[in-house]
Amino acid sequence: MWLNSTAQTALSAVLYIAEHGADTPIRVDDIADALGSPRNYLSKTLHALAREGVLRSSRGPGGGFQLVDPPESLALARVIEPFEPIGDRRCLVGRPTCADANPCQAHHRWSGMAAQIEAFFNETTIADLLVVPVQLTRTQPTAPTSREERSHARAAG
């Protein structure tokens, strides 16, 4: 997979918190139930995000996890990076040092793609993923989404 399962869970959990935790902290148990992920492992994962300053945790009754920054300011990269380092992916054949000056054979073909992927994770925010997708049901002639196409329009197909 593009993201290992821990990174996928982290991203899903942050999305869940962003959606449900506007005012109050969200408990690990609720997230675990919603995502179907193991409680303790999820706790560990969220704790790692707290260490990174992405989440804030509080214990005791009424405790749980909250976003530190608003979803608009939270790039996917910050959520994913602790579990799936994005910078390690610049070389297709895994060479530790692979740069323009000392390239592997795939470097010149791959580096552009790698840069695009990196940009996707750096520029897409949690808020971008919260936008409810336009339904195909057509039961409601919903008002035009006016402006909603931002910079990554080309990255959405």
Add this chain to the structure above:
Amino acid sequence: MWLNSTAQTALSAVLYIAEHGADTPIRVDDIADALGSPRNYLSKTLHALAREGVLRSSRGPGGGFQLVDPPESLALARVIEPFEPIGDRRCLVGRPTCADANPCQAHHRWSGMAAQIEAFFNETTIADLLVVPVQLTRTQPTAPTSREERSHARAAG
């Protein structure tokens, strides 16, 4: 990593064979030495590529591995797919069923990027990676590479 280590090794090995195996088969030992990968595991990996019709193996003196098709006809996807299924990567959060009609939250933002990545692996060939990169040394004012920019030009940065 974008590719697991087995897929990386497979790609490197196929590149090695394409570079050195114009007329004669290449032995596993030579490839293992060149790549610094374990001999038996590499043997198993190459055998899998032989099953897929990417390589042809022959035993006994003078034996080894050869490409079945010319490098121009060998897409990276065919080399990678047996070890790192590319189609499994269309959903960023790993949902088994994630499509336009039943999207995860990230789907609309991610699907375009996923399609580009998939296209990269399907359209880039082993031959594309064999082109010796223009050296930065400038010791020789090498003749212009005339035409060498094909369709993936935008994917190389």
Add this chain to the structure above:
DNA sequence: CGAATTTATCATATTCTCATGATGTTAGCA
């Protein structure tokens, strides 16, 4: 045939990721 060469495969480690269950720690509240 018989020896040498080379891939194929099997049994077994090793390492890493992911998961589980038990227990510790902190916070709120009566």
Add this chain to the structure above:
DNA sequence: TGCTAACATCATGAGAATATGATAAATTCG
């Protein structure tokens, strides 16, 4: 203080990916 809610952490284990060493099977060539 004592109870309960909630996160934190530890010890352990299962399973997959990766690696190793030994052996089998096929091929060439004298």
